[in-house]
Structures are given as structure tokens and as C-alpha cells.
Amino acid sequence: MSIGHSFLGLLEGKPRHGYDLKRAYDERFSPGRPLHHGQVYATLSRLLKNGLVVVDGLEPGEGPERKRYAVTDAGITDVQAWLSQPEKPEPYLQSVLYTKVVLALMTGRPADEILDVQRTEHLRLMRDVTRRKTGGDLAEQLICDHALFHLEADLRWLELTAARLNELAARVRP
């Protein structure tokens, strides 16, 4: 799960203070499990160092919360690359995928493409597993089946999400 890419995505809409950033992230992507302050600063300083964000301005007062960050062109390219890259299909992917979809919707990118690309990747893996299963012994088959069922569950989620994209867009877009 990439907090950095999420921050970049959130900043794409408008420059934000560190504090705003944390609150937006907690609210959208990690309700009930807020980020530590340390995680926020560490991530932001890595992004600053890599030139993906810049400090846009300072508010009166002290501390990083008072700094306002803005995304750079390099940052936007980085988000784009991340969004269009399918995740390696594995269990419990949905939080990353969900983040990607929401960010895409918030930033006006085509979210259905993300889902399609992911879907193709999932099915490709399913085909590989199926092939392995067809040639394998019973133990191998059972292991493969476990993977297949999980992959299928993700795929189903992808299909369902694709079917409800409009509904989701209405929610996340201001």
C-alpha cells in the first residue's frame, strides 16, 4: 500500500497542508486506522527529496503542519504510472485497488480502465494457475483451487465495482 502515491493523488486536486493531507487520507482510505504523524512526515520528506512535491507556502506558526505542499509535474507522472500499472494479483488487494479507483475518480482519470487492466491481469494469472492445476497432482490442484477461488473473489469485486462506478463517482467528487 503506497501512502506516497495516495498523497500525490490527493495533492493533485489542490495544494494542502500536511495536516489536511493526513486528515483527508484517514477519512477516505483508512478510517479507524489513522496514520501516525511520523509516517506523514517521513512520506512527505521522501516525496520532497524525490522532487515529487514542493512546499508551496508557509502559514504563521510552527511545525510541518503549517507547511503547504503542492504536487510537481514529476509527481503527477508518478501517480499516473502507478494508477495504470496493475497490481500483482494477491489476496487482500482491495484496499489498494479501492484507493486507486477513488483517486482516479477524484482526479478525473478514467477509473474503469484501472479496473479493466486489473481484471485482465487477474484472469491472466487465473489462466496460469488453471494450467498448472490441469497438469498437477491432487495436492497441487487443491492449492491451485485455493488461489483460484481468491482470485475469482477479487475478480467478482472488480466486476461489481465496475458496475457501480457512477455511484461511487457521485460520492467522491465534491
Added chain:
Amino acid sequence: MTEPLLVGTDLHKMYGTTPALRGSSLTVRAGEIVAVMGSSGSGKSTLLHCLAGIVRPDDGTVVYAGREISAMSDVERSALRRRDFGFVFQFGQLVPELTCVENVALPLRLDGVRRKEAERRARVWLDRLEVGDVAAKLPGQISGGQGQRVAVARALVTEPKVVFADEPTGALDSLNGEKVMQLLGQAARDTGAAVVLVTHEPRVAAYADREVVVRDGASLDLERVA
């Protein structure tokens, strides 16, 4: 890559005022298994019917082995389906009053093969699909999984170039569904038949070589996009 065997281009089909296909295209190469996926009502079955020459599209062309199916007469299309195509459906496809071996022999007999010879070849296919023991039974007397395997045998007995399978496991449980798909996939590869596999189940689609998604009557070849 081999030459395309079956090419549907920009197919349109209306049922009454309901559009079932709106510019769908699909290319099938010899020997490959293509999964056609999509939600119910997306038009995937209609796409299969058009490709197989069962239904004539309102617009667009279907070309099989260099001949345009969509321009053929009903008689020519029927003959083509008898000789070059095989079919497996979800359910209700076996003639209930014929025994299993007679059901499998039916496509051969429709094409003029003598009864003895047709039933001999039918038995070979029943054995390959591991249902040789139900040859003399009526479809009402066997299980759903056995019935689908008999149907697969019937689809392959003419050694067709393309097998059209419309939700072939739709009425089966996972284990029986897997078995039918394994046997279908294996038999198709052995005979070099291409398979157009319409399904909404990812695990069934995973037996295919590639996937095409039909959405709102249009087909998307996602892998080519990727």
C-alpha cells in the same frame, strides 16, 4: 500467430426494439479457446449466435474460412453448422427420447453418415469423455454432469473446426463444471478445434487462452488494449 479462422466485424442485432449487439467484433484463430464474458443481458449469447450463423446480424459481417456466413442462405448456414461447427448449451439440449449414444450420433446422421458407423464413432467420443457407461441410457436417466459430457461428445463427434459453448457449466456444481471444462479443453486441443466459450464465471473463463468482454452489446478485447 495463425490466420484468423472466424472473424465477426461490427455486428449489430436488434430484438424488437431492444438492441442486443451494438458494434461487436471478435476474431477467433484456429485451435484457440476464447472466453466471451459479460454480465447477463450484455449480448454475449447473441454474439455467439451471430458468429455461429444461427442468427443473421442486422449489420456487420461474419467471415468463416474466407466465406461470409452472414450472406449465406439458411440452407448453406445449416450445412456449415452441421459440418464445421459444434454446439454445447447450458441445459435442455439432449433429445429426451433418444439414448445418449443416439444423441451423440445425431449430428453425424444429419449429415448422412450411416447409423452403424455414426453410433460407433459416437461411442468412441463417449469413452473419451468418460461417459461410455451411459451410452444406452436416456437423458432423463443420467446426472447433469454426465448430460453435459454427452453434449460435449455430441459437439465434438463431427470433429468440428469451431465449438460454440454457451454457459456449458451453468447448471453444474464446481466439481462437475471443472471436469466438463477440463474434458472440453483437452478434447478441443486434441482435435485442434477452436472454442468460443460464453460464460460469466471467471474460473470457467480461465480455461480459455484469452478473454473478450461484452458490455452493452459491444465487445472489448482487453488484452489487446493492455
Added chain:
Amino acid sequence: MSPSWLRELLLGARMALAGGRSGLARAALTAVGVGLGVAMLLAAVSIPHMMQARSDRGASRADQNYGTQVERTDRSTLVGETDMAYRTDGIRGRLLQAEGADPALPPGLTALPRPGEMAVSPALARLLLSPDGALLRERLHYPATAIIGDKGLQGPGELAFYLGSDKLTADTPGVGRRNAFGDENTSEGLDPVLLLLVVIIFVVLLLPVAMFVASAIRFGGDSRDRRLAGVRLVGADTGMARRIAAGEAMLSALLGVAAGAVMFFAGRSFVGSVELMDITVFPSDVQPDPVLAALIVLAVPAAAVVVTVLSLRRVMIEPLGVVRRGGDTRRRLWWRLIMPVLGVLLLLPMVGSVSRSSEGFSEWQVIGGVCLILLGVATLLPWLVQSVVRRLHGGPVAWQLAVRRLQLDGSMSARAVTGVAVAVAGAIGLQMMFAAVEANYQQRTGQDPSRAQLYVATAMPHGWSDAAGVVAKLAATTGVTSVNPRAMLGLELPALPNGEQPGAALFLGDCAALSRIAEIGACTDGDAYLVDNPEAPTPAAGAAVTIRDGEAQTPWTVPAGARTVPPLSDPYYGLASGVLVTPAALPAAVRDRPGLQLQALLTVDPAAVDVADHVTNTRWELDQLGATWEINPTMVDNKFAQVRKGLFAGAAVTLLLIGASLLVVVLEQLRDRRRLLAVLVAFGTRRRTMSWAILWQTAVPVVLGLVLACAAGLALGAVLLRIIGEPVAIDWAGIGIVSALAGAVILLVTALSLPVLWRLMRAEGLRTE
């Protein structure tokens, strides 16, 4: 009946109505089918009353005295019979003349028509006004001053008139005196042989109708079973499901009875304008027998319930679907044979007991016997179909599909064909009886239409001296090519030793006319001849005899010089006999007696139209009480001809009705298989193959049904022929015609079902479900 029973029956009734559009369609289809059958049954049980009403109407206006003398009173009316034909229609005509001060009136009249005026029936009034009646107007040119009321007519279409006259005398031949109209004994009933025929016709035609009703109740049975499976799913047990089905069937049947009653009464109001077999009927005369009508109203819903429950016995309705039993159950033969054997046993005691002159017979025994034999066809057919079909195999794909389907579910197809088989068996039996009986009812008249086509009899006011004038008028009539005039009188010969009084014919005519009756050789006026015919008594030359002409008797001596000559064949009387005289050989009192009747044999131009009516017009001017007949080699008893016409009309309606129910069954089967048909189309089955499969599937049971029907029909016919004491002769032509008709119905049904088959064979069938 427990309340839950009732609740379930009512639930079933509600389901019949609430089953959505298809449920309603099914209920409507059944109601129409049952309704058609009920309407036919109601019509059938109305026939006895209708016949009775007709014969009452006939009796109430009877005016024939049959030779009895009637005293002249104040009430006396003279009646002259002058029935005539106009083209192919018969017209009842009477001349009426008051004799007393307060003359009796025939029913339908309020006053006697004045001389030269007439009262006509409404149908005759219409005919006289229409262009078609032009020729008749020349004959009946009298002012029609009254319309004969319904009371005086047999049917609304009857052609009849009463013409007022002042020239009748009580002693004119053809004129009678009545002091009242009506005669209780006059109506001629059917003789026992005809009655037997009529009874059998009813059984043979109505049994298939009853079977049609039974099959109409089963319409849509498969979708009903699926609906019941749904009811089982929500917790109904088998018994409840059956009661629900029974309730459903009962409601459909009740709707059918209502529809039947509506159709019957609607049809009845049309009856007045329908003419069948020259018979028209007043709607008010068509009244169903109350007992039989009540029986129909009660029996049809009851039969609906019984048929439904019986048909459900072979079906297991499970919550998740319907399982049809049967197929492997072997049908047993022995109990199926009981019915026809019992039927033959019932009829056998009657062998030789019914003839035209015998007393009546037990109608119920005949009805029972014939019903049992025919129902035997219905019970034997499923067995026959199963045992034959089980042995069939091989053949092309269409044949294989048809045979396998029959093997799996032969009873369904057999049931559909049963009605046809029963109708055919009955028709063959009847046909045999008809062929035998027909000969008895057709009398050879000995007439020869090749030498003369019309016979005219007309009274001459001044006896033979008028003959030349009458002949001239007839010869001048349109279409007449020659006239051969003579008169025939009676001779009473001397009594024989045993007391018998033989008679002979006396022909009066000129030499030319006589030379056509016998080979008279040389002839001059004044000659007489004795015809040498060993079949008939002939007086010797010089014998003393009496000439009888109507009431008048004149003693006469056969001329001593009369030569005996060989006879010729007369076109009207056949081989001649008796005495031939030229006019001068007869006493003038006999020869020129007023009213002497001239008989003329006419030849006509075959190309001319309406010659008989032109001649009748001429004859009518000469003598209203005379006659014009066509010369005909055979004379069919009119009652018999009507019975036969009735049979053919009934058989046609019955076969069409059965064809309709067969079509419904076939279409229903097709619709049930629409998905399978679509699948067969998908893998390239030709239309031709499927069409042949359908044809074989119908034709195999039909052929078997026809074979069985022929066997049963022949057996029935043989027994019936023995009953009326006729030798058993097989009427192959009749069998051929009846079988061909049934075959045609099957072909028609198949042809009508093909468009639906082809429509169902389009791929849309794959889309459903």
C-alpha cells in the same frame, strides 16, 4: 366434502383464472373446446323434440282422406292436392273451396282465400318476388292476399300455397272433402331399420364429440402440471395438488358449459335461416330434452374432474418438477378386449330381429353395444401403438426421432388419434349398413329416361276429343321435342273360379301411340289389340268386361277382331300388357267422358333449361290437379336420402372438430419443445428433417388407428348387417373414402402445424430462459 377440500377446489378455480395471460389463454381454450362439444351435444339432444314438433305440424294440417267418405256439413271444405316442383324445390300446393257456410280452415289461415286468390308461405312469397321466381310467377300469377302463419308450416323455409277455387267438385279425382284439418295418425314414423340407422348415426357422431370434450379438458395440461409443481414447492401435498387441479378443471368445464349454452342459443337463432337437406326448422322447435340437457350440464364438469384425476395418476408432481410415469409400463391386452367383446355380446342376441316390418327394438341395447365396440377402439389403440412402435427401429433420422418419441410417450399421440379412430370405425360400420340398406330403399321403377324424359297427366274437359289440342299446347312448350299421347283406363275381367277379380290395363291412343306400346303391325282407327304378356292377365277377344275410369264403370265387350300382338317396352310402365284400342273402338261415352285423363310422354331438348317448369306451367293452365313428373330409373326413398345426407354432414363436422383438437395437441407439444427445437436448429438440422419427424409422429399412430378402426368398423358393420338380416358384404369403396377423409384431416393438421414448427425453429428459442 370437508372445508379444506372445498378450499383447495376453490384455490384451483382461482388459479385457472389468475395464472397470468397463459393461464387465461388455457382456460379460454378449454372453455371454447368444451363449449363446442357441449353445443353439439345440446343440439343433438334437441333433435327428438325438433322431429316431434315437425311431425306435429305435419299432422295438424293433414287433409288426406285415403278413400273414406266424408259427409257434407256446414264445415265442409273441398281440398284439391296440387303439389308441384319448381326447379329442385318441392312446393306444397292445395286448392281450397268452401262447400259449407262455415268452412274448416287449415292451420295458419284465418280465412279461405277467395277464388283466384292465394295464401302463400313467407318463403314462397319471397321466391315469387325474386328474379329467381320469374318462371314460377307465370304459373302462380294469382294475387297473394294472405300469408300462411307459422302454425301451418313445417319450417320457415317451406314453400307452400293455398289457392282459392270455385271449380272443384267432391267427385273429381285428387279432391277430398274435409270437415276439419289434422289427423293424429297421419305422421309417418321411421321404420325400425331407419330408426336403427339413426340411433347408430347418433352414437357414431356423438361419441367422438364426447371424446373431443375429454381432450379439450386436457388442453394445456403440461403447463398446468408445472404450475402445480410450484404449488407443491410452497408446501401442498400430492392430494392437495390433485384437488387444486380438479378445481381448475371443473372451473374450465363450467365455463365451457356456459360457453356451450351461449353457442347453442346463438346458433339456434340462426337455425331459421339455414336450409339443410331441404329441411328448415323453426328456432322455437329446437329445444333440448330437459333431462338430457341437465345430464350434459352435470356430466361435463364431473367428467372434467374424473379425466383430470385419472391423467394425474400417471404424473408425479414433485416440488421441483413433473415426472411422467409410464413409458416402460407394459400395457395389458386382456381388459382392453373386454369392452368390444361385451359390445358384440350385447348386439348378438338381436341378430335377424330388426326388419322394416318388425316391431321396435331396444334402443338402449343398440346404443350400449355400439358404444362398447367403439370405446374398445379407444382402449385398444394405445396398446396397439405401444406394441407396434416398440418393434420399430432403424430408418432415417426423421423416422428415428418420431419412433423414439412414440416409444417414450406413445400414449399422448395415441390419445390424440383416438377420436379419429373411433369416428372412422363408426363411419365404416355405418357405411356397410348403408350400402346394404340402400338397395332396399331404392326401387327400380322400370322407367326408361332415354326414350322419354317427362310424364304429364292432365284431365281433358271433353274427353279424347280434346287430345289433339292438349298435345299441340305441350308440343309448343319451350324445350319439348316430341309428345306421345295416350290414355290409360282400367279393365275389370270376369271373376276367376277362386273368386279373385283380375284387372288389366286398357290403353287408348292413335295408331302411332299404340305402335310404341306393342308391335301392332297394320293399324286403322277402330282396331283393338291384345298384348301377349304372360306376366299379366289379358282378356280374350269377345270377352265381356267392365271399363273403370275413376268412379265411372261401363260394361264393354272386347272386340272380336282384336289381334294378339307381342309387347314393347314403354318408357313409363315398362313391358306393356293389357288391351290396346284406337279411339273408334271405344264407346263414345267412355272416350269423350269429361275429365278423361291424358297421359303424355315427352322428349325434351337436353340443352334446354327449365323444361320441366315450362311444361308444368303449360300443364297447370290445362289442369291444376294434373301432374308433371320426371322419368327416373330409380326412386330413392326420401327419408333414406335424408338420413344419408345427415350422416355425411355430421361426419364432416365431427372430423373437423377432432382435427381442431388434434391441432391444439400438436401445437402444444411443439411449444413445449421450443428450446429443444432451437438447439436442433443450432447444430444444423434441416427444416425438412423436422417436418418429416412431425409427420411420421402423427402418421404412425394414425395409420395404426385406421387399421384398428377398419377392423372394428368391419366387425361392427357385420354385426349390424346380421341384425337387419342382410348378408355381410364389405364395402371397400366406403372404407377407402372414410379412411381417406381421416387421412386428409391428419395431413391438414400437419400442414397447419408446420408454420408454427418453422417459426419455433428460428433461433429465438435459444434466448428464452
